[in-house]
Amino acid sequence: MKRKYYYITLILFLLIAIIVIIWNLFTPEISKERRHLIEKITSKPIYEYGIPIDSFTVIQGHIRTNQTLGNLLVDLNAKAEIIGKLPYYTNGKFDLKQVVAGNTYKAFLTQNSPSKLMYLVYEKSPIDFVIFNFKDSLIIQNDHKQVTSVRRLSEGTISGSLWETIYQRNLNPILALNMSDIFAWTVDFFGLQKGDKFKVLYDELYVDNKPIDIGTIYAAWFEHRGERFYAYRFSQDSAASYWDEKGNSLRKSFLKAPLHFSRITSRFSGSRFHPILKIYRPHTGVDYAAPEGTPIMAIGDGYIIDKGYNGAAGNYLKIRHNSVYTTGYNHLSRFGIGIANGVKVKQGQIIGYVGQTGYATGPHLDMRFWMNGQPIDPLKVKAPPVEPIKSEKMEAYLSYIKGLQTKLDSLPLVPVFPEAAIGSFAK
Incomplete structure (x- = not known):
């Protein structure tokens, strides 16, 4: 009986020993496979512009002054036959004139030697970019980056200009x-x-x-x-x-004309024969003929920024209506009551009276118009609409702005x- 228990114990011991030996033999392989799997999971490729950048040598730079796409590709050792056919490849897909000095580019080259250009990314703006794929001839793809919008509520007290603040x-x-x-x-x-x-x-x-x-x-x-x-x-x-x-x-809209009763005797022109100087030169205004003393109105709200007299314009003044538009009024016989530099005027307010001071052959108003500092034809100014919210939409509008206010x-x-x-x- 004792011998029977002895054999059973011996068999169990041998089984345990065999299991331990097998475990020691195969566990390193299992661990190795596990580590390999973990490395495979954790070492995912890093993508930029949809390109796995860790597979390439990346060169980043900025377009130089007068540098063209062709010049850049030469610097990057792109294939000569592709560079020579750039107008063909880019036709309808990319305007070669869009290459702007200062914009960013990134070149992706193979890591072997000699390296080859595989991709070129040109950033047209902080959002839009174009990918030039050189793997097989040349494929061009326009794309854009993901834009995130963040709602903000901000404030400030002016200490200088708005920009400075x-x-x-x-x-x-x-x-x-x-x-x-x-x-x-x-x-x-x-x-x-x-x-x-x-x-x-x-x-x-x-x-x-x-x-x-x-x-x-x-x-x-x-x-x-x-x-x-x-x-x-x-x-x-x-x-x-x-x-x-x-x-x-x-x-706010502008008045169609600064005078109630007048006729146009000279229009905006790049070359007009001057009746006094007897030469041809640009006339960047419109002449309104009217009896001397006819009231002249401000065509829109604004501030008087210049008022005075000079030999050509006679009595003149300028009104700045906003950061875009400025108007001028020349050859006045006299100024309106209270008109002075820095004074705010309202649309339709009398600012002066028709005269013939300065270079003038008869009583008239020479009306000038500037947009962003450049003279434009007063008769072609497209005044913005001033219609209020329609009555049928007013209730919805007032309800909408309540929370915003x-x-x-x-x-x-x-x-x-x-x-x-x-x-x-x-x-």
């Missing part, structure tokens, strides 16, 4: 340009005063976690010279524009960037 607040400078366009007809951005204030609700656009642009501005508020102006983005007749808290358009009014004007105000507001 935006910059000091660590806000996107593009915001200054967009706001000046929205309030162009109500705020004199050339005459901002220290202490003027603004609040704005908008989207900021990001690519690769970097701010690249300002998206939609939903609502804004500006306090200028003690007056408060609201702006709300709203679509009417499928066109989005900005309106105040009462549904009035922020964009609450957000603007609730934001305190503080001397720090309003991080706490950044959030996902309802669109």
Whole structure:
């Protein structure tokens, strides 16, 4: 009996020994396979522009002044036959004139020697790029990066210009340009005063976690010279524009003419025979003939920025209507009551009277118009519409802006960037 138990114990011992030996023999292989699997999972290729960049040698640079795509490809040792046929390959897919100095490019070359150019990525903008694939001849693909939109609510108190204040607040400078366009007809951005204030609700656009642009501005508020102006983005007749808290358009129209009764005797021209100087030269205005003393009206709201006398224009004055438009009035017999440099005038206000001072053969008004500092034909200016929100849409509009106005009014004007105000507001 004892011998029987002895054999059973011996057999069990041998079985355990065999299991241990087998385990030791195969466990390293299992561990090795496991490690290989883990490495395979964790070492995924890194993609940029859809290209596995860890498989290539990457060269990044910026387009030099006067550098063409062909020049760049020569520098990168691209195939000569492809470079010679660039107009053929790019026709309808990429405009070779779009290569702009300063823009970024990235070249992807094989890691073997000698290296070969496989891809070239040219960034047309922070968002848009084009891929040149050199694997088989040349394939061109236009694409864009993913854009992330972040809703922001920001504010500021003017200490210099709007741009300077935006910059000091660590806000996107593009915001200054967009706001000046929205309030162009109500705020004199050339005459901002220290202490003027603004609040704005908008989207900021990001690519690769970097701010690249300002998206939609939903609502804004500006306090200028003690007056408060609201702006709300709203679509009417499928066109989005900005309106105040009462549904009035922020964009103001111009009068068709600065005189009630007149006739045009000379139009805008690149070459006109001057009746006094007896030479041909550009006439960048429109002459309105009218009896001396006929009242002249400001064609739009604005500020007098220049008033005086010179030999050619006689008595003259200039009105800046916004950051885009300026008008001029020449040969006046006299100025209107209270007209002086820096004075604000209203549309239709009498600013002077027709005369024939300066180079003039008879009483008339020489009307000038400038857009962004460049003379344009006053008769061809497309004045923006001023129609208010339609009555059938007014209830929906007032309901829509109620929440926006609450957000603007609730934001305190503080001397720090309003991080706490950044959030996902309802669109």
